[in-house]
Amino acid sequence: MQVSIATTSGLERCMTIGVPAAEVEQKVTAELKKLARGRRIDGFRPGKVPPAVIKRLFGKQARYEAIYQQMQQSFFAAVQENNVKLAGMPYFEPTVDEDGKDLEFKATYEVYPEVTLGDFAALQVEQKTAQVSDDDVEKMVDTLRKQSTRWSESSEAAASGDRVVIDFEGFIDGSAFEGGKANAYTLVLGSNSMIPGFEDGLVGAAAGSEVTLDVTFPEGYHKEELKGKPAQFKVKVSKVEKGELPVMDSEFFKSFGVESSTEEEFRAEIRSNMERELKRALRTLTKNQVIEGLKAANPIEVPAALINQEVDRLRRQAVQQFGGGQQFDFNQLPAEIFKPQAESRVVVGLLMSTAIEAADMKPSEEKVSELIEEIAATYQEPEEVRNYYLNNAQQKSQIEALALEEQLVEKILAAAAVTVVESSYEDVIRAANANQSA
Amino acid sequence: MIRERIYKVLVAPQISEKATWVAEKYGQYVFRVAPDATKPEIKEAVEALFEVKVDSVRVVNIKGKTKRTVRGVGKRNDVRKAYVTLAAGQDIDFTDAE
Numbered sequence: 001m002q003v004s005i006a007t008t009s010g011l012e013r014c015m016t017i018g019v020p021a022a023e024v025e026q027k028v029t030a031e032l033k034k035l036a037r038g039r040r041i042d043g044f045r046p047g048k049v050p051p052a053v054i055k056r057l058f059g060k061q062a063r064y065e066a067i068y069q070q071m072q073q074s075f076f077a078a079v080q081e082n083n084v085k086l087a088g089m090p091y092f093e094p095t096v097d098e099d100g101k102d103l104e105f106k107a108t109y110e111v112y113p114e115v116t117l118g119d120f121a122a123l124q125v126e127q128k129t130a131q132v133s134d135d136d137v138e139k140m141v142d143t144l145r146k147q148s149t150r151w152s153e154s155s156e157a158a159a160s161g162d163r164v165v166i167d168f169e170g171f172i173d174g175s176a177f178e179g180g181k182a183n184a185y186t187l188v189l190g191s192n193s194m195i196p197g198f199e200d201g202l203v204g205a206a207a208g209s210e211v212t213l214d215v216t217f218p219e220g221y222h223k224e225e226l227k228g229k230p231a232q233f234k235v236k237v238s239k240v241e242k243g244e245l246p247v248m249d250s251e252f253f254k255s256f257g258v259e260s261s262t263e264e265e266f267r268a269e270i271r272s273n274m275e276r277e278l279k280r281a282l283r284t285l286t287k288n289q290v291i292e293g294l295k296a297a298n299p300i301e302v303p304a305a306l307i308n309q310e311v312d313r314l315r316r317q318a319v320q321q322f323g324g325g326q327q328f329d330f331n332q333l334p335a336e337i338f339k340p341q342a343e344s345r346v347v348v349g350l351l352m353s354t355a356i357e358a359a360d361m362k363p364s365e366e367k368v369s370e371l372i373e374e375i376a377a378t379y380q381e382p383e384e385v386r387n388y389y390l391n392n393a394q395q396k397s398q399i400e401a402l403a404l405e406e407q408l409v410e411k412i413l414a415a416a417a418v419t420v421v422e423s424s425y426e427d428v429i430r431a432a433n434a435n436q437s438a
Numbered sequence: 439m440i441r442e443r444i445y446k447v448l449v450a451p452q453i454s455e456k457a458t459w460v461a462e463k464y465g466q467y468v469f470r471v472a473p474d475a476t477k478p479e480i481k482e483a484v485e486a487l488f489e490v491k492v493d494s495v496r497v498v499n500i501k502g503k504t505k506r507t508v509r510g511v512g513k514r515n516d517v518r519k520a521y522v523t524l525a526a527g528q529d530i531d532f533t534d535a536e
Binding site: 042043044045048050052053056 | 452453454455457458459462531
């Protein structure tokens with residue numbers, strides 16, 4: 001078997017392999033036998049078909065399959081022999097394919113890029129720190145209370161902060177427009193969910209009253225034909241409800257799953273939740289920074305085959321998320337949307353694995369148990385969760401991979417130029433959420 | 439012989455264990471032929487259609503089986519076969535023909 005490798009472009013390689021005729025012949029004969037076994041052929045008793053006849057009938061098909069097998073086999077043998085880091089599936093093309101002649105074929109494939117990591121010290125990482133302040137806790141408690149506001153009907157005129165139930169119809173130049181009509185619409189005044197001027201105009205209206213509002217659609221409105229247009233809304237208020245914030249009692253605490261009777265305990269619980277959230281957000285942010293830095297410092301070219309694989313995986317995930325089910329073919333989703341994400345994921349994956357390999361890192365026991373502990377803490381029964389992760393090999397390996405990633409990030413952080421930036425709880429959480437959805 | 443007759447003489451190649459065997463051993467090729475085909479006709483048709491030299495032709499008539507059913511006695515069609523011996527060194531490949 002002679003092998004020669006040529007670089008065609010970038011990461012693409014072309015391998016030309018020659019296989020002796022005898023070897024191919026053997027494969028073809030074996031394939032013929034397999035094809036004819038148990039087959040009924042008119043004019044012959046089963047098992048009594050002469051080889052010549054079989055060859056005449058199935059020769060082409062057998063040769064095709066045999067050659068395909070042979071190409072794969074000798075290609076992968078060559079890959080092992082030449083230490084090729086193969087990425088994705090190769091593409092085969094026979095150049096000499098004739099009976100009695102040596103088989104020669106070309107295999108086009110891509111290889112993993114040679115990744116040499118730069119010094120971690122060159123990385124610039126901005127590490128954010130933040131504390132949960134009393135103000136933050138206060139704000140959170142406020143939000144929680146607002147969420148469970150109790151509404152009660154009132155005959156008084158509506159004020160800002162009240163909830164109204166309205167029927168309305170909108171007109172532009174005296175004619176109704178599409179989407180400008182609703183019945184029994186629930187609206188909290190001052191929530192700024194309608195266009196400017198609408199909610200203000202309803203302040204002071206009592207139940208049963210009818211109001212006509214002159215408002216102008218803002219320039220930034222999402223409907224093209226309504227942008228900047230003056231409109232008239234006829235609004236009928238059918239109900240005005242006053243809100244009442246819940247009292248801070250054990251019943252209120254219970255609705256959030258906190259079994260305590262004093263406000264301090266509740267606050268402490270909320271605080272610890274927020275702190276956990278903050279810790280996670282900070283870690284995500286730092287990790288993203290490290291990864292971004294790593295990516296920027298080590299530009300590499302990645303094989304298209306890997307990107308395509310990743311695109312497919314992302315597409316399948318997207319279909320599952322949207323509940324497409326079995327009938328929906330994920331190939332219908334355009335590949336372009338997923339390409340940038342897929343590419344960056346492949347790059348990051350490659351860089352990470354190279355870095356881990358280079359440093360010869362193993363997931364440390366403490367890190368793994370720490371991570372499990374952290375996940376378990378958010379559940380009702382931490383003990384069960386802990387056991388689940390420890391006794392499930394697949395779950396455990398996932399955690400181990402995560403731990404390895406964390407360790408790498410820590411290692412890079414230790415080496416990189418870190419600038420510490422003070423930040424607030426809210427900013428950090430918002431940034432982390434934005435990062436996740438991106 | 440008229441051109442059209444050539445296409446009517448040979449009905450189909452007879453593919454069977456025996457046909458393969460005689461082809462290999464004696465260079466004889468077996469055809470089903472029209473019931474009224476004569477040996478010279480067959481020779482001419484084979485030579486014209488497969489572009490080979492025919493040495494000799496032997497024919498055999500096989501009587502169709504009589505089949506009895508509820509509706510009485512029936513008879514299958516008779517079959518006339520021709521064993522065509524080609525001149526030494528010649529052969530016919532049925533996959534290319536037709």
